[in-house]
Amino acid sequence: MNGTTDRTRQYLDDLARMLDALDPQERADVLDGVRDHVDSALGALGHEPTAADVDRVLAELGSPGDVAREALAGRAPVAPVVAPAAARPALAGMWVPPTVVGLVLLGAAFSVFVLPLALLLAGLVLLWFSPLWTPLEKALGTILPVLGVGAVPLGSLLVFRADTPSQSGITLWGVLLLALLVAGLVTLVVLAVRGGRRARGWAA
Amino acid sequence: MVPSEDSILTNLRRGALEYCVLASLREGEAYGFDIARRLVADGVLMGGEGTLYPLLARLRKAGLVSTSWQESDAGPPRRYYAITDDGARALDTFRRAWTSFRDAVDLTLEGPR
Incomplete structure (x- = not known):
């Protein structure tokens, strides 16, 4: 069981890291939901989950990147994206x-x-x-x-x-x-x- | 470049999938795993089950869905999702908009007869 919880934790850690920019409440909701989903999926097996079971459940979730993309796609931009200031070319100074x-x-x-x-x-x-x-x-x-x-x-x-x-x-x-x-x-x-x-x- | 069916589906899902989640709660509250199973069943609405949770989090934040913890026979308590009154009204509005949108797209795609 240890190996299976390790895989799940790894998945959730990766997802948590990718959701850093999300509103904390929304981020916690997503992570709780995914954790709950894995527990439910493994609980529905009716037997002690094997590593292969965990891999299948995680694969059906999609990659952490896919989940994070969906989460961040619906996020209203916190601040307008400011293009990095271009370097001032030579001989363009105020003088x-x-x-x-x-x-x-x-x-x-x-x-x-x-x-x-x-x-x-x-x-x-x-x-x-x-x-x-x-x-x-x-x-x-x-x-x-x-x-x-x-x-x-x-x-x-x-x-x-x-x-x-x-x-x-x-x-x-x-x-x-x-x-x-x-x-x-x-x-x-x-x-x-x-x-x-x-x-x-x-x-x- | 011709867009793939996958990328077209990704674009179409945006804006419609949240209401499919609301619609799946119309008959009563459900827990995430069940909602996910229903929505991925046809392979069209949702690519991976995991994308459901950002949608649910967003719907909850908007007050269209509420959550509660309930004991389960197997394992730890589960989080159940229910549609709120606002969610039901949003779903009705979406259904009207969707119907006219779908008809207009169908009509355009079929072309003049």
């Missing part, structure tokens, strides 16, 4: 957007000098390697600030240094430079806002 915008702005504005040109290049490299922006944003973020912010000092130098240019010429160049400057600055603001929002998405 990236302001750094990119700062470097590009400074670098482009003073690109007539060598050091600011290096800052501009650093800013653009960071922009292109960071996952915070789409390819289109990266392309516009490269072209417009460089043309707009970078062309203003150079352009104004050319325009206003020129000797007595035609009045309409100044106006045309002036408007074009102003438009480019605005486009460049707007692009930088958009990069800062969108990049910042995506960087915050990785936080917490």
Whole structure:
């Protein structure tokens, strides 16, 4: 009889372990019910149960896994399943957007000098390697600030240094430079806002 | 992939089997082993006898089934399960829903004649 109770206990222990997540009262009900079932099945034999009898009764119950699956399938989720937070990729930190915008702005504005040109290049490299922006944003973020912010000092130098240019010429160049400057600055603001929002998405 | 008959049955049992348990208690209280024997007899309603007990535990928690311990001639006292008034009402509701569901499925499967 010892061997037969050992098998039953093993089955109930396995089931108990699998039902850990269940409400304690419900878990006790399931385990009591199964234990009772085995006792009843063996009691109905009319003779001392053999190991084979116990194996058959346990087999007719189904595996502990089958019983546990049924028990857990009807369980209302205790808490919504939260997907594990994905690791923040490289160059997606909160510091990236302001750094990119700062470097590009400074670098482009003073690109007539060598050091600011290096800052501009650093800013653009960071922009292109960071996952915070789409390819289109990266392309516009490269072209417009460089043309707009970078062309203003150079352009104004050319325009206003020129000797007595035609009045309409100044106006045309002036408007074009102003438009480019605005486009460049707007692009930088958009990069800062969108990049910042995506960087915050990785936080917490 | 074509689902196996087993996996289709598993899906169909969900939602219907609990009411079959309630229906099996309609004629009077019974103990788990007897209910299990009745429900596995055709091999369609329940795969293994053990899956009955999670269902009974859930029904008890919902107040649709009550339990009591009773002496038995052979061996230790047994836990008997009985359908409650709420359980009987739930069973009636299920029967109405099931009848129209079954008819609609049958009609669709048979197709237009």
